[in-house]
Structures are given as structure tokens and as C-alpha cells.
Amino acid sequence: MAKVDTSLVAHLPLFAGVTPDALDEILREARSARYPKNSAIFEQGADAQSFFLLLHGHVRAAKTTPTGEQIVVRYVSPGETFGLAMAIGAARYPATAMAVDDSVALIWPTSAWPRLVERFPALAANTLQTVGTRLQESHTRILEMSTQQVEQRVAHALLRLAKQSGRKLDHGIEIDFPISRQDIAQMTGTTLHTVSRILSGWESQGLVESGRQRIILRDPHRIVVLAERNADSGAT
Amino acid sequence: MAKVDTSLVAHLPLFAGVTPDALDEILREARSARYPKNSAIFEQGADAQSFFLLLHGHVRAAKTTPTGEQIVVRYVSPGETFGLAMAIGAARYPATAMAVDDSVALIWPTSAWPRLVERFPALAANTLQTVGTRLQESHTRILEMSTQQVEQRVAHALLRLAKQSGRKLDHGIEIDFPISRQDIAQMTGTTLHTVSRILSGWESQGLVESGRQRIILRDPHRIVVLAERNADSGAT
DNA sequence: CAGGTAGTTTGCGATAGCGCAAAACGGACC
DNA sequence: GGTCCGTTTTGCGCTATCGCAAACTACCTG
Numbered sequence A, B: 001m002a003k004v005d006t007s008l009v010a011h012l013p014l015f016a017g018v019t020p021d022a023l024d025e026i027l028r029e030a031r032s033a034r035y036p037k038n039s040a041i042f043e044q045g046a047d048a049q050s051f052f053l054l055l056h057g058h059v060r061a062a063k064t065t066p067t068g069e070q071i072v073v074r075y076v077s078p079g080e081t082f083g084l085a086m087a088i089g090a091a092r093y094p095a096t097a098m099a100v101d102d103s104v105a106l107i108w109p110t111s112a113w114p115r116l117v118e119r120f121p122a123l124a125a126n127t128l129q130t131v132g133t134r135l136q137e138s139h140t141r142i143l144e145m146s147t148q149q150v151e152q153r154v155a156h157a158l159l160r161l162a163k164q165s166g167r168k169l170d171h172g173i174e175i176d177f178p179i180s181r182q183d184i185a186q187m188t189g190t191t192l193h194t195v196s197r198i199l200s201g202w203e204s205q206g207l208v209e210s211g212r213q214r215i216i217l218r219d220p221h222r223i224v225v226l227a228e229r230n231a232d233s234g235a236t
Numbered sequence C: 001c002a003g004g005t006a007g008t009t010t011g012c013g014a015t016a017g018c019g020c021a022a023a024a025c026g027g028a029c030c
Numbered sequence D: 001g002g003t004c005c006g007t008t009t010t011g012c013g014c015t016a017t018c019g020c021a022a023a024c025t026a027c028c029t030g
Helices: A020-026 A112-119 A119-146 A149-167 A180-190 A191-204 A220-228 B020-026 B112-119 B121-147 B152-164 B183-189 B190-202 B218-226
Strands: A031-035 A039-041 A050-056 A059-064 A071-076 A096-099 A104-111 A165-167 A172-174 A208-211 A213-217 B031-035 B040-042 B051-057 B059-064 B070-076 B097-101 B103-107 B166-169 B173-174 B208-211 B213-215
Touching: A020 A165, A020 A172, A031 B020, A050 B059, A059 A180, A059 A191, A059 B112, A059 B121, A071 A180, A071 B112, A071 B121, A112 A119, A112 B121, A119 A149, A119 B112, A119 B121, A149 A172, A149 A180, A149 A213, A180 A220, A191 A208, A191 B213, A220 B213, B020 B112, B040 B218, B070 B152, B070 B183, B103 B112, B112 B121, B152 B166, B152 B173, B152 B183, B152 B213, B152 B218, B190 B208
Parallel strands: none
Antiparallel strands: A031 A104, A039 A096, A050 A104, A059 A071, A059 A096, A165 A172, A172 A213, A208 A213, B031 B103, B040 B097, B051 B103, B059 B070, B059 B097, B166 B173, B173 B213, B208 B213
16 A cells, blocks of 8 residues: 655644644555546445545535436535545435546545544544534525525635635636536536526626636636625616 | 533433543533523624533524525524534634523533543544534535425425424424524525415415414425425426 | 504515527547 | 537526515514
């Protein structure tokens, strides 16, 4: 089993308060794997045999309804964990994970979790923190879906993506993994048609520049204004 | 400080794997308080000085936008914790908690949490479990808001309330705390008007019986059917 | 028991956004 | 360099749901 370089992960929130020796021991239980762009990492409903720490790339977690509609739960960035079904005592994955870019992740067998937590209680505390934060974000998303119009929700979604995975350009911020209109629709609870219309509108105003699975925020500041504007304070 | 009866709480998930002695020690750090119906327990944005375990009654957690709109995050039932801001490392409460019925809760100072977790790691693991479950539920709610029509969402919401806090009647299930049309609207991302129309419709079909802050599911089974029917499989 | 307040019902327009359809576009692969 | 497939754009009609307004009703209070 290839040795994982501790220095790459030691600073992550997951390992806060874990001694180097302990970290070494934790990493010895992991293996790493490479996932090519567009490959599935696990499927919703499958046995949760592993949990993951993303090292490189980007992963999309999506939930599917019985009728086949999907929503994007989140995009995972390097340094974040995913597939933590055991954290909620679930035997099966509640969502599907797919690499949207060539990606590399550390993988632990789910069965190792109870033992690791027992030996290193900080792991549970740290994981609680990140899961709690995600719960928060989830509630914010529900609030937005309940109270805002589609345009504002799309604005918020893009700003969040830019913050989380934005690559700074000379003039603007580019979301640095491939993302389609459909993906954005699935993050905001709308349709790809509506997203397309909105982006077209923004493009003609110089707010964004976008193409096939590619979005650049050309004027983040004005997008922030859009995002915060409440529904009725609009055009004259 | 009044002694809390351990036998009342020993079986709760929060204390799974905690020895009676340890439980005793944990409870010694808590006090209990009574909250009359419609009184605020804490306000969104206030310093998170305490966390809570509900013993009796029902508590509504709601989040408010800058513009004053509200959503109901959840209803807390006896045996559940709330106000766990520290779990996510937040210094302020992210929502407002209000007793919807005369309620009693155990209260720990937030400052006690790190010490308790250190002495009793099972607390962190157990809390992780419940927070994880809530995250799951949150995602389900987002999925519903994204893919279902208002009527289905209301059906799901009522069924969930009935399961969580339903009182079985001779013929039907009554939600056993006061809940308004507005509350249901805030759980499902719609308006009280639309909820009222939907309930009126259901009432005329004998699905529910309802009045001022009171709802009885008279025919849960048919409501399940409504909830699961997808949008286009409707009337002829 | 009268009056007031908070919750509920209902009608009636207005509209944001959906759903369908078709065309344009851009890459990737042969 | 041509072909093919997935993505994006755009038009157009439709409708679920909102928003406002007004009337109604149940309960609480004095």
C-alpha cells in the first residue's frame, strides 16, 4: 500500500488536534485511488463500504428521486471529506458521487471508523464540526429556495462556487471545473432553460462570460448586488 | 440546583454508551427550565450561551431573512437536543427557538461542552449521528422543494409531523401541538393562502379535519398516495 | 357577554417560471 | 475535415402559485 504523505493533509480541519504519530496511524489505514473525469465514485443506495477524503479534483454529490430527477447536494473540493454515511449510521449512501474532473481521493473502509474514533476522539469532534457546518449551509439553501426568486438563487450559487472553487483571472473569476447549465439548475431548484436565459441576460450586461460547461464571473460585485436585491426592488 | 432524574433521559440516543455514573455527572452540569407557550427560548443571532435537551412540550426552530421572512427549520420533540451552535463552532444561534406549547428543557452552558466531550467521547459520536441525520433530512427537504409541487410538499410535511408528533385518535391522527397554516407554509416554501386552499380542498374530500392551529389527518393512507403521486399522474 | 385579536377562508387578477420544441453550436472522435 | 452527440439558446403558450384584499370565525380578555 502506497504511503500517503502526511504533510499534505496534516493541516486539514479533519485532523485538527491529531498528533503526527496518530495521523500516521490513521493514514496507514487508508489507500488512495484515482478517478477519471466523469467516473462514478459511488452510487446512491449502494452499500457504504468506504468513506473518502478528496485530495485533487472535484466531486459532485447528487441525490436522485424515484422518478429520476436529480439535485446537486454539493460540490466537494480538495481537503473535504465525503461519503460519510457511517456518520449518520446509514448503511447505504444517500447520494451518488461522481468525479467532475480527474480526481484523487483517500479511501478508508467504513468498518475502520468506529475504531478510529475510539482511538482518536478528535476525529468525531472535527467531523461533527464539518457536518454541522453543512447542516447550516443546507438550511440557508432551504431559506433561499423558500424566499428568493430564481435569479437571486442562481447568483448566490455562482458566488458560492466562485468562492469555493474560483480561479482568479486578470479580469474576473472562473469556476475551475466543468459545470453545465443543468448542474446549476439542479443546485438552485430550477430548469436548465431558465438558467440559460438568466446567464444569457447577464452575459449581455457584461456580468459573466460563459460557454460550454464554463462560467467566468466578469463582475462579481454586481452579481453580489443582484443576489442581495430583494424581489420587488427591481427595475423601474 | 434541582436534581434531574436520570431514568427519564438514560435511554435517549444522546446518552447511548454512557454509563449511569457518567450520566449522573453530565446531568449535574445541567439545570432545567420551564418555557410557557409562545415564549422565546433564544433568538437568532444571540450569543450561544447554552444548549438544550427538550423534556416536555414542543419547540419551533425558525430562521429569519434580513427582510423578515421566516422558515421553520424544524419542530423539536421531547428527547431531542437543540441550540447546538457549538457543535458547528458557531458563537451565535443560527435560528430562533420558541416554545409552541408549555415546555421543559435541560440546559447546559455551552462552555461545558468541550469538557464533557473530552470526558465522554460518546457524546460527540452520538451528536454526530443526530446532526448527520438532520443533514440527511435537510437534503430530502431540498429535493422535495426542487422537484415537487406545493400540494405534495404539504402532504409530506403533514405526514412527517404526524409521525413525529402525532396523537392517535379513534379515527385519524392529530398533530398534537398548535400549528397554523402559516407554519406549514414556512415548512414547505409556500404561502399561508396556498396552504389554506389545499387544506380546504382536502377537508371537502374527507382527508383531513382542521381548524384554528389544529389539524387531524382523517385518512393518512390517501394522503400518502397524494404525497407520492408525481406531478403528471393526476386527474384525467 | 361584548369587543378585539389572531388565524382562516376565498375571490380575483398577475406573472414567474415551466414545458415543449426546434434550431444553433461546439467539441470530440474517426 | 466531416460527422455526431451533448450542450446551449431561444420562442411561445400555459399554469401553478403568488399577492392583494376583504370577509369571516374562533378564541381570549376584560
